[in-house]
Amino acid sequence: MSSQKKFGLSTPYLLLLPGMGFLFTFFIVPIINLAQTSTQTPVAGGDTGQYEQTLRFQNYIDAFVENKEQFGRSFVYAILATALALAIAYPLAYAIAFKSGKLKNLLLVLVVAPFFTSFLLRTIAWKQILGEQGFVVPTLRSLHLISESTTLTSSAFAVVAGMTYNFLQFMTLPLYASIDRIDPRTLEASGDLYANGFTTFRKVTFPLSLPGVVAGTLLTFIPAAGDYVNAAILGSPQTKMIGNVIDSRFFKIVDYPTASALSFTLMAAILILVTIYIRKAGTEELV
Amino acid sequence: MADVSTSTRGDLRLTHLTKSYGDFNAVNDLSLTIPEGSFFALLGPSGCGKTTTLRMIAGLEEPTQGSISLGATDITYTKPYQRPINTVFQNYALFPHLTIFENIAFGLRRRGIKDVDDAVNKALDLVELPHLAQRKPTQLSGGQQQRIALARAIVNRPALLLLDEPLGALDLKLRRQMQIELKWIQKEVGITFVHVTHDQEEAMTMADTIAVMNEGEIEQMGSPADLYDNPKTAFVANFLGQSNLIKGTVTGNDGANQIVELYGQKISLQKDRSHGVDSAIYAGIRPEKFRISRLQTATSGNILTGGKVEDVSYIGVSTQYQVMMPWGQELMVFEQNDDGVAPFSVGESVNISWEPIFTFGLRGDEDAEAGTEVNPEEDLDE
Numbered sequence: 001m002s003s004q005k006k007f008g009l010s011t012p013y014l015l016l017l018p019g020m021g022f023l024f025t026f027f028i029v030p031i032i033n034l035a036q037t038s039t040q041t042p043v044a045g046g047d048t049g050q051y052e053q054t055l056r057f058q059n060y061i062d063a064f065v066e067n068k069e070q071f072g073r074s075f076v077y078a079i080l081a082t083a084l085a086l087a088i089a090y091p092l093a094y095a096i097a098f099k100s101g102k103l104k105n106l107l108l109v110l111v112v113a114p115f116f117t118s119f120l121l122r123t124i125a126w127k128q129i130l131g132e133q134g135f136v137v138p139t140l141r142s143l144h145l146i147s148e149s150t151t152l153t154s155s156a157f158a159v160v161a162g163m164t165y166n167f168l169q170f171m172t173l174p175l176y177a178s179i180d181r182i183d184p185r186t187l188e189a190s191g192d193l194y195a196n197g198f199t200t201f202r203k204v205t206f207p208l209s210l211p212g213v214v215a216g217t218l219l220t221f222i223p224a225a226g227d228y229v230n231a232a233i234l235g236s237p238q239t240k241m242i243g244n245v246i247d248s249r250f251f252k253i254v255d256y257p258t259a260s261a262l263s264f265t266l267m268a269a270i271l272i273l274v275t276i277y278i279r280k281a282g283t284e285e286l287v
Numbered sequence: 288m289a290d291v292s293t294s295t296r297g298d299l300r301l302t303h304l305t306k307s308y309g310d311f312n313a314v315n316d317l318s319l320t321i322p323e324g325s326f327f328a329l330l331g332p333s334g335c336g337k338t339t340t341l342r343m344i345a346g347l348e349e350p351t352q353g354s355i356s357l358g359a360t361d362i363t364y365t366k367p368y369q370r371p372i373n374t375v376f377q378n379y380a381l382f383p384h385l386t387i388f389e390n391i392a393f394g395l396r397r398r399g400i401k402d403v404d405d406a407v408n409k410a411l412d413l414v415e416l417p418h419l420a421q422r423k424p425t426q427l428s429g430g431q432q433q434r435i436a437l438a439r440a441i442v443n444r445p446a447l448l449l450l451d452e453p454l455g456a457l458d459l460k461l462r463r464q465m466q467i468e469l470k471w472i473q474k475e476v477g478i479t480f481v482h483v484t485h486d487q488e489e490a491m492t493m494a495d496t497i498a499v500m501n502e503g504e505i506e507q508m509g510s511p512a513d514l515y516d517n518p519k520t521a522f523v524a525n526f527l528g529q530s531n532l533i534k535g536t537v538t539g540n541d542g543a544n545q546i547v548e549l550y551g552q553k554i555s556l557q558k559d560r561s562h563g564v565d566s567a568i569y570a571g572i573r574p575e576k577f578r579i580s581r582l583q584t585a586t587s588g589n590i591l592t593g594g595k596v597e598d599v600s601y602i603g604v605s606t607q608y609q610v611m612m613p614w615g616q617e618l619m620v621f622e623q624n625d626d627g628v629a630p631f632s633v634g635e636s637v638n639i640s641w642e643p644i645f646t647f648g649l650r651g652d653e654d655a656e657a658g659t660e661v662n663p664e665e666d667l668d669e
Contacts, residue, residue, distance in 0.1 A: 186381075186382055188367070191347070192376075193440075
């Protein structure tokens with residue numbers, strides 16, 4: 001109490017000021033602007049890209065009905081990528097936390113290493129790896145795992161694989177942080193209390209790592225649902241996601257109101273899904 | 288999984304047990320038998336191998352050599368979850384995501400036992416915390432967590448209960464109280480307790496039998512009184528309580544006694560309490576066995592003359608003196624404050640005497656300081 005008085009009541013607010021200022025300028029203001037744009041309509045007889053405020057909320061319904069297929073695809077792809085990333089990252093994070101010994105720091109650096117290259121470049125590299133000239137396709141063909149006519153690029157597979165890869169770190173790091181915090185003695189205690197390795201994982205390790213699972217899946221799912229880079233580079237017109245629609249509405253068709261309405265709809269959908277998810281996972285008790 | 292806990296009972300037998308880490312033997316060729324139903328303590332300083340021994344019994348470490356058997360069953364390479372053995376871990380290792388009730392029920396549920404509720408409630412009653420069943424471990428105090436860890440282990444009615452420094456994290460008062468409770472609970476449930484500790488007072492309060500360990504081996508094993516009154520090595524003499532060790536020479540025999548010369552003064556030592564191998568020995572006397580007297584006062588038994596009081600500490604129940612002897616050694620003397628004699632003052636010339644039966648003899652080639660430099664509170668983890 002006394003130490004707080006020493007700094008005065010306004011100190012916490014002063015410390016918050018730079019962050020709040022930044023958020024206001026680069027988040028609140030654009031959001032308000034976006035909200036205003038979303039209910040505009042074209043100026044009658046005006047140029048392309050000229051809109052006026054008419055409070056037309058029908059924009060939202062039109063935008064959604066017109067693009068519900070891409071909406072659905074975005075969520076399916078994002079869920080798939082999240083599930084795959086979890087399946088890959090969990091054993092990885094577990095091994096780094098419990099089994100890596102002296103290599104721990106090196107392995108953590110390796111997990112983060114892809115960040116040193118641009119997201120875009122890495123995705124383009126995937127296009128080459130999965131392309132006709134890469135080694136993956138000829139290998140799979142010679143093993144008769146895919147037919148001669150099947151290609152891997154421009155497919156849903158490539159888009160989901162790309163997203164899985166690009167967001168893997170966001171899954172691995174929170175999982176690692178969470179698993180690393182588990183006291184190994186609780187695992188020994190579980191073994192001591194008649195639980196074999198699998199039961200110990202199911203009853204102790206996994207429940208104790210849930211905060212990491214929740215954080216990791218959210219950090220993967222949220223950007224994946226709004227992603228458009230992977231679909232643009234690795235996909236085809238048949239694998240368009242909502243991010244690609246928003247992109248083309250804004251920059252190619254110059255249909256600002258529809259793009260804005262889609263953005264808001266996406267935000268709302270993610271917010272609702274995430275809220276339900278957190279409630280179900282019951283993480284309030286864990287963290 | 289087979290219900291091993293009811294089928295296997297009997298004495299725990301460790302045979303030539305060795306655990307090596309590279310060139311270092313944490314436990315070295317250790318053999319001992321712990322009788323069923325006893326309260327056994329493994330006592331020793333940090334790094335003496337006691338925790339490693341416990342972990343091998345629990346199945347958390349695999350021995351490099353030797354075997355462990357329980358009754359007639361060899362369990363040396365059995366998985367921890369297949370052993371009828373439960374452990375109270377040093378920092379309790381309660382499951383933070385489960386309620387106290389589910390923590391205690393954990394072992395029962397894994398073995399598919401039917402009446403979980405009843406067994407858990409009885410265990411909670413035993414440790415007198417039935418009202419905490421629905422709390423989470425983090426909402427409990429250290430002492431409460433300690434009892435829950437005990438209940439979680441005992442509820443399974445194991446053949447053997449291992450306690451790894453279970454009271455180390457508690458404050459002194461609580462520790463004393465828990466020592467008495469643990470002993471009571473052990474009698475109540477009749478399970479064999481193997482208790483690992485670095486705290487000699489804790490071991491002596493609770494255990495029927497203590498094995499004093501040093502550098503991976505057992506120095507001496509016996510009842511607390513036996514170890515205290517008749518230590519066989521300097522390490523035991525110094526680690527359990529305090530000892531005055533005076534260098535001397537055996538010069539002759541007198542019936543059941545040896546005559547020992549300590550810097551020119553002759554004392555006697557019972558032969559069966561003398562563990563020397565040749566004439567060079569250390570004569571050991573516990574500080575509270577000494578009597579201190581003014582020069583003109585008549586004294587009997589073994590007498591050493593020519594002392595000078597160097598330091599006096601009055602601590603209520605007794606007064607502790609440091610007495611400088613003519614040969615330059617300081618002896619510790621604890622005198623009960625029950626005889627109405629005015630305390631001695633610094634600089635007074637005194638004689639020191641004691642009953643011959645309290646003398647013990649150690650090998651003269653031992654390190655008289657062994658076991659003294661160990662600070663029992665040093666650290667809890669090995």
